[in-house]
Amino acid sequence: MRRSAMASKLKRLILQVAAGVLYYTGAFRLRLYFRRAVLHKREICVLGLHRVLSPEEEAQANSLPGIVLREATFAQMLEFIKRHYRVVSLPEFLGEIEDDGDRSLPCCLLTFDDGWRDNYTTAYPLLKKSGVGGVIFLITGLVGGSETFWVERLKRACSDPSRWQRIKECYQHSLGTQCHGVDFDEIVESLKHMSAKERGKVLAGLLSQDAKEDSARNGDRMLEWEEVAAMQREGIEFEAHTVTHPLLVYEDEACVRRELVASRQVIEARLGKKVRAFAYPNGTWNEKVRNIVRECGYECAFTTERGWYSLGKDRFTIPRILLHEAQVAGINGRFSPALLSLRLSGWR
Ligand SMILES: [Zn+2]
Structure with a gap:
């Protein structure tokens, strides 16, 4: 094994041990309790995911590790989240519906960016089985096509x-x-x-x-509209992530408006629903882009800046906690509640 690989494995081991100590001594839970009950913080944790891959899908996929979660890890993570968090829908997140969940638990909103096909084939059956909802931000120009990112x-x-x-x-x-x-x-x-x-x-x-492209063999396919509609019928929510996924800060104003308006119109026409939320491609935004998102009629927008969203703060720069396999799986390759808790605490 190369020295750098050994050093990185050792670093992961130390991190996992530290996370384990904090987790099993109850430090993470105490921190959450302190923020809610003593500091009276009203915060929601928004999780940002991309792809969830079965072993067969992983063998065919070409995505960077930073956007991938394995099916088994995701399944165990969902069970953990369901036990320790109150998973809310977008209207609940926006404070419009009072849900009847356990109010002693912190709130969490689950989001997926881009609209990968594995969201339907792999993530959706697990979401359905656990009774947990989520929001998928679609790149409308890629839905139903054979084009790869x-x-x-x-x-x-x-x-x-x-x-x-x-x-x-x-x-x-x-x-x-x-x-x-x-x-x-x-x-x-x-x-x-x-x-x-x-x-x-x-x-x-x-x-x-x-x-x-050979679309039949393409391991990096995006969702079909029929799959989107089927998930919508079961309560999965769909919101906008532009038409072509440009990083909006590098585009001119006309292009930004086109991307924002057209993606919303397509989803509204296809799904017969009002699009309310937007996720910035790559999480990249600036003041000008933020203002255009608001002017285009969106009610909120999600970045990839790390942290929990404090209720009452700017709804157009909502932070999220992005998750991928290495952040939540231990060195044995299995889901680690301690590593997830460390990630959600914002300490890593
Ligand atoms: Zn994206």
Whole structure:
């Protein structure tokens, strides 16, 4: 085992032991109780998830680990959340409906970004079984299509060593950089932080030899409208996450308005419901974008800034706690309530 891998494993072990001590001594529960009963904080924990994959789906998927939870981990996590939190719907979150749940428990809202197909095939049966609801933020331009998200297309192309070499060179050439040792995550991060038009140009060069998508074998598919409708009938809520997922801070105002208005209109027309909430792509926002979201008629918007939402605070910059496998599974690969509690406490 390489030294860096050993160091990272040791770090995870130490973190898990520390989380275990805090969890089994009741420190997390005491902290929550103190904030609610003594400081009278009225807070809701909003969880941000993306993909939930069965072992078969995981073998086919090309997503970065930062957006993936395994099916078994998710199932156990749901049971834990159901026991220790009062899971609320969006109207309950917005304070419009009084639910009759256990008021001694902290509140939690479950959200999923993008609208991956595994939300239907893998997450939804588990949500249904546990009687827990959730909100899925859809990228409307990708629903029902065979097009894959650009990150997954790039990852798939880079998994071929000869293409990876060519893509690296092409990337350095297109950005005029000379840097050596560039890695995949670095390329993705830099491509995220530009307008969709600029990114499209760079990607066209990087993926010029990419074969046409074979949608039947595509392990990174998005939801179909029929699947969305079926989940809506069972109480899953659908809200907007733009049409094409640009990072809105890099787009001009006309584009931002188009993305916000069109995604809302499509969901409203397809599902016969009012769209009220928005999730910023990549969680990225600024004051200007925030104001346009409000002007476009949304009632609230979710970021990826870490923390619990305090009732009464700005509804257009609601923080969330993003979760992926490494944050909630221990070194034995199984769900760890201690690690989840540590993550939810905001201490990590
Ligand atoms: Zn997204």
